[in-house]
Amino acid sequence: MRRSVRSPYTIDLGQLHFSLQYNNWPIGYVESTNDNITIHSGENAIQFFGELQSISSESYNALSTVIQNFLTGQTSKIEVLAGPNATSYPLLAAGIVGLSLNVHMPPFSEQLIASLIFKSMSLIPSTNTRNVMLSASITIKINSPLGQQSPLNIQMMNMSVFLLYENDSVGMLSVYQAPVKQL
Known part of the structure; x- marks a missing residue:
């Protein structure tokens, strides 16, 4: 997954780690592929990898809904949430904890x-x-x-x-x- 970020500043972010939620239930995580992300003034592209996980029956149901929406042509609104370990820099992590981004996951464009x-x-x-x-x-x-x-x-x-x-x-x-x- 690749995300574009526009910034007026240059800043080192370290390695980024975010949890994924759907309807307030955890469904996985994403983290940056690079150990030290530096964003520069202007537009930046950050590459992430991640894993979808179900840690309870509720999160399993939430993840199943996201996958079903994806395969049946519906969009899911995923919340990307910064926790206490959102970055490998503790001072910066304390400043962005609780940061929440809503990402609309588009449906699969082909027949499965x-x-x-x-x-x-x-x-x-x-x-x-x-x-x-x-x-x-x-x-x-x-x-x-x-x-x-x-x-x-x-x-x-x-x-x-x-x-x-x-x-x-x-x-x-x-x-x-x-x-x-x-x-």
Whole structure:
């Protein structure tokens, strides 16, 4: 992540560290990639890296909402908060503790699932239960929301879908812990 900062002064900030919150629940952190950030008079670009984390069920729900918004075309308002260790310079950290910036996280501009190709499928009905055994080979192309330099590593898939015939439900297809092979 890269942020632009306009400054009338030149100042050493040290390494920067901010927590991320959504609806007052912690969802992760970002920190500068450089150990000593110096901003100069004019416009500056600061590069950050970070991690999304859930430390409680409430923060898990908040993070899930942010990800869901991202994937379904909605914007999330993330609060970037300076805590007591916001910078590696203690005197400066004391001065910016509590600084809060609202960042609008835009939605993902592409379809998450680019294509879904059924290469083969067979259904074997049971003679004594209402279950059906399914065997399939499916190729799914997924666009990574993090860009091409951050590939997704999907190892297992769960899926539940309603089966319809002429708009009437005829059952449900449930797949649990299906192994995924990367191509």
